[in-house]
Structure formats: structure tokens, C-alpha cells
Amino acid sequence: MPDRSAPPTWLVGKPGLTALVLLSSLLALFVLLPYLQFILFGVVLAYILFPVQQRAEQHVRPTIAAIVIVLGALLFVLIPIIYLLTIAVQQSLRVVSAVRNGQIDVASIEELLESTGYRIDLVALYESNQERIATSLQEVTSGAIDLAGSLPGLFIGLTITLFVLFALLRDGEQLVAWVQWVLPVDEDILDELREGLDQLMWASVVGNVAVAAIQAALLGVGLAIAGLPAVIFLTVVTFVLTLLPLVGAFGVWVPAAMYLLAVGRPIASAAIAVYGLLVTFSDTYLRPALIGRTGAFNSAIIVIGIFGGLVVFGAVGLFIGPVVLGGAKLVLDCFAREHTGEPTA
Template identity: 55%
Template sequence: MSALLALALVSTYLSYVLFAIVLAYVLTPVQRRLEEHVRSMTAAILLIVASILVVFIPLAYVLAIAIQQGVTLLTPLQEGEISPDGIQGRLESIGYVVDFELLYETYQEPITDGVQSLALGTLSAVSGLPDVLIGFTVTAFVLFALLRDGDRLLAWLRSVVPIRDGVQRDLLEQLDNLMWASVVGNVAVAAIQAGLIGIGLVVAGIPGVVFLIVATFVLALLPLVGAFGVWVPVSTYLFVIGRPVAGGAFLVYGSVVSASDMYLRPALIGRSGTINVAIIVVGIFGGVVLFGAIGLFIGPVVLGGAKIVLDLSARERGQSTTG
């Protein structure tokens, strides 16, 4: 009964607890280095404070600029400076025929649903700001505990889980590989591609660079979308405003950046081996629905972890049967 109540309590802020676990996974190597010079509690406090000052505050500042630029980019649409008819006319003048009316009629329902969901999500985020602050407080305390006592917690889990030591080692090793691929590797690839697209945006003189870089980073985390979701509209925009050379150059450049995905992922995620694409796709989108933004990283780990557990269970059953 007490275990069920504990699970119910944790589930109220599950996404923030999972966020703390992801951060602890990333920061634990630094924690171990710091512990060589100071006490574990001091190292954990210093690391959390440094992360807030060096990473999270600058990140919040960048996101604020991105939102401001995003609103600025919408101004020409609101004032009618850029209209579907104008874009269609420009495209037809260079030999591309696109019927925006037909496109809108075809995709009217998903477009409307998407806009409504975005509006409701924004309202929910604003109205739930106190809850978010409480959630991040939970994240900070859980992160502190994991950094300071992570080894002892892991040892306790290994002692209470009724699984052989060899199987536990295999499970932890494969989960570590999954975490590396989903958290470290995926974020690194997205950051590199966003940076490369950002350089191209600056060279091309595109407005709202910070907003587009952030959009590229988010889209690059998603399978089947990637940086393609930014450089194609930007290339189209350059063609529409009468800069075909720049548009063509950016089209080629964006294609090269997207193609780099095939080389970057094996280089950065090589230690994890091959991860089934279906696990990544279902894990990411299902994770976002269940856990919010942190589901981008946790979803594939949860789904891949379930597969690992089933594989190890099948292996154990096979060994016990032959034995």
C-alpha cells in the first residue's frame, strides 16, 4: 500500500523527476571529478548553481529573444505585407504553380486543430506558471539527491531488485547506451545542425536568426522532420522576395546539413549500436504526449528499456530451459 502511495506522489511531478534524472545522467561525470577536490554535498551544490548560471539563465535569455523575434516575424503577415496571393504570384513567375487555396481546403482541419492546440498550450503554460516553478524546485532537489547519493541509490536498487548480478550489469550497460544515444547524442546532433543552419541564415541576411536557430534545434530532435522544416521555408522565402541565387544556394546548403545527419549520428552515438527507428519515432512522440518536452529524451529510453528487459528475460528463460 505504501509503495502505491509513493508512486502516486511521484507521478504528480513525474516529468520534473524524469528531467532531474536526465540532468543527473549528464552531470554525474563532472560530479565525480569535483568530488576529488571537495565533499560530495559541496560538489552537488556547486554543480547545480553553475548549471543554472552558465546554462539555464542564458538559455532562458535566448528563448526570450527567440519568442520576441518569432512575434516580429508574424508582423508582416498581420499587416498583409506577405499574403498567400503574393507568394503564389511570385512562385508562378519563376515557374512554380502552387494552389494555396486548395492546400488550405485540404489541410484546413489539421491546421485549425494545430492553431487551437498551440493557443491552449500557451494559455495553459501562462496560467500554470506557479506549478512550473514548484516543478523546477522539485527538479533541483531531486537532482541534488541524485548527484550526492546516486551511487548509494544505485547500489540499493541493485540489492532489492531480484535479478542476477550478471543480468543487472547487462541491463545497466544497455540502458546507459540508450541514454547516451537519446540524450547526449541526439542533442549534440541537433545543436550542430542548428549552428550550421544559423551560419547560413546570417550569411543570407535572414531576419529572426535566433528564432530560426531555436526552431531548427527543436525540429532536428524530431525524426522524419529535422532541419528540413526550416531550410525549405527559408529557401522558398528567398525565391519569393526575388533572390533566386541566394535561395538556390541555401537550398543546397540546407540539403548538405540535413545529409550530415547520416554521418554525425554514427560518429556521436557509435557506442550505442543500432537503435530501432520505430522505437525512436514512437518513443519521442509518445514521450512528448506523456511527459511533455522531456519526453523527447525519456520516451525512447523508456520504450527501448522495455525492449531490453524483454530481451534479457527471454535470454534468461532460454538459458534456464537449456540448463
């Protein structure tokens, strides 16, 4: 029978201290869990804004620079996002009401399809599934509201986000150095993990979220010019769909073009179709231009990470989820290499 490897000396030599560390870490985790998504949101904002902090520190003290950046993030990022999401929820509720009241002209769409040779009884199909469609839309809206939480909880959470952002901007480098000092891991492995996580964050925040935001904004402008109803809601939906591989803005501009054609606006329909194609194909140029330095994710990690992240971390899971999955693979690769002595695939 092969000999078992001896446990680490820090575990055998000071078991009481080890137990105390584990207990205190567990208690700290319980304290952090209620507002974990807001803490993670602060971490993501700090990652994005840290280069701005470094440049500002060349002119003013770190504390002053961090305060100015936090105020800027509040005025130009958080408040506009909350305002847009509020409008999107209101518009989605109006869409639910329109579906329930039968205000959508399905007959015109059916006539349009028949003129192209497709005979589908959309009226009967719509009437039989009208309540299901409305219920599904309402569940999505209610889910978005639940992710945000109640108004007092949202206020407390955003306050925590701002304080986390301030602390990380001012003392982020010291915190990273402390974490590397505390963890019982070799420095070369920690450096590798730090570099890998930096690439994962860059790919998730810039490569996925920023590209989705740009495409959603571009399509939203086009929809507004074309006179589509519930533009803010459609823009938010575009943002979410563009995060997913093989889906993208098609899921919004194709139905929008069909709607315009059904209401007797063929020129606007054709314009939205052409413009939507341009927005969709812009991904080919935007993603390499913004990422350029990493191909950190595959489709499975993105899709599972987004949906799993939403469930576990809330709204911030849209970009934290893929990072968690990618980071887990990175850690397991380092672990396997250290214990087998073979390079990872």
C-alpha cells in the same frame, strides 16, 4: 495438466510485508507523478553531468562539487533554455498574428512557381486555409505552454529538478547500488540491464538530442545572417524536426529559401539552400562521432518514443520516451531469455 510453477518464496513467506511494499510504492508514485517530468529532467541532467562530478571530486569534497555543478547548470543551461523558449513562444504568436492578418505575401511565391512551370492558385488556397493554419500554429504554441505549465508550477518544478540533480550527483552511485540491492533480480541480469540502459541514455541524450541541438544552432546562425524573421522560433522548430528520422532540418531551410527567393533575394536564398544541405548532411558525421559505441534505437522507437514521451512525460519526454521504449524491450529480452533458456534475437 502441467504443474504451475510455485510463486516466489518472498511472496508466500511474507505476504504482509509484500503488500506493505506494494502499497508504499504506489503512494510514493502518486507523490512523484505531479512533477514527474521535472524529476526525470533532473535525472537526465545528472546523467550528463556525472562525469564532471567525478572529475571535480578529485579536487574537492562531493558536496562542494555537486553544489558548483548545480549552480553551473542553472546559470548556463536552465536559464538560457527558458529565455530562448520564451522568445520562441513570443515569435510564434507573432507568426500566428501575421497569418491571421494576411501579411504573408503568397502572391509572390505563386508568381515564382509559375515562372518555373508550376501553376498553383496559392492565393486562393492560402485564403481558404488561413484560419486553419493560424489555429494549428496557435495550438502548437499553446501545447508548448501547457507542457511548461504555469509560472509558479514551473518555478517549483525547476526547484525540484535542481534538488534531484544535486542529490544524484552527490549520492547517485549509492542510489544505484541500493536499487540493485532492493530488486529481487540476479546480479548478472541487473548488470546487463544497467549497461543496456546506459547505452540507451547515451544514444538518446547524446546521439539524438545533442546532434539535433548542434544542427539547430548551426541553421539558426545561418538564418539570422540571412535576415529571416522569427529566427529563435525557427531554430526551436529545427531542433524538434531534427529529432525525427527522415525529416530533419529540411522542414525549415527549404521554406526559408523559398521565402527569400519570393521576396527578391535570390543570392541569400541560394546561400541558405547550400548551407542547409551542409547542416543536414552533417548528421552523417556528427552522429557517429558523438555516439560511436551504440546503435540502440531504430526509427520506430525514436518516433513513437518522442511523441508518446511528450504526451506522458511532458517536454522531457523528447529524450526519455525512446529510453522507456528501448528499456522495455531490454527488460522483456532478459525476461524471455531467463524463462525460455534461449538467446534473444
